[in-house]
Amino acid sequence: MYTVAALYHFARFSDPEALRGPLLDLCLKEGIQGTLLLAHEGVNGTIAGSAKGIDVVIGHLRRLPGCSDLEWKISHAKDAPFGKMKVRIKREIVTMGQPDVDPMAGTGHYVAPQDWNSLITREDVAVIDTRNDYEVAIGTFKGAVDPETESFSDFPAWWEANKQRFHNKKIAMFCTGGIRCEKSTNYLLGQGVEDVFHLKGGILKYLEEIPPEQSAWDGECFVFDNRVSVGHGLVEGPHVLCHGCRRPILPEDSKRPGYEAGVSCHQCVDETSEDDKNRFRERQKQMRLARDRGETHYR
16 A cells, blocks of 8 residues: 655745755655756655655655645555656746745635535635636536636636636635645636635545545546546556546446547547557557566556
């Protein structure tokens, strides 16, 4: 059983490149796999390994400048959720493309999972899912608005085009673990929206703490690792990933026209060229050869 830690923290890192080497070395030493992003604005990522190894890495992260109150969410996976360890330097730890957005300067009101249902059922509250369209497609809160964005950086343009829909409404926002809402609520405050709320700990915390019989959640929650989705209690969901388009699909979707393992699914079969599909087929072939040799081939 693997321990999985999803984490983020906004902090002022003057030299994130200097933090990268020691962090990567520690993760490799402890047998940790996953991805961590470092930027001048902080750290974000998901890692997996032994419970002891995760504790060691979390301890290291909390000793970084401004990270003493870093929080993380723990779940578990029966198989390795990641194939290797990466620590990357980025311009942003979650890309919104709005240089004036600064969560450290202020965010919306945090709402605990236990108080979320009563907030989002109020008539004066509009609930907005800040995640990408393929994430929303497999699960969201009942009644939530889907911006149908392909990436988080599309959200400001969507808001500008749709803000009149939410006149005189309080805005409640949510995302997978909370990080996108840190930026989106700060953005809305900068746009003059007065009453902005967001789900503390994100969907993952809600699914961890709220039992199914009391839940306003419908479906599964997409996660960015080999589990693909989780449900209540953070139990691994039924979805798998189409490695042609990286969208989640259900096992029964493999019987639909357009599906070819590792190449395409019903969602993307018409989106890629035959050259693309041939490249994907070659990738599948190399993966099979690597497995036959007892090696790991990274997608």
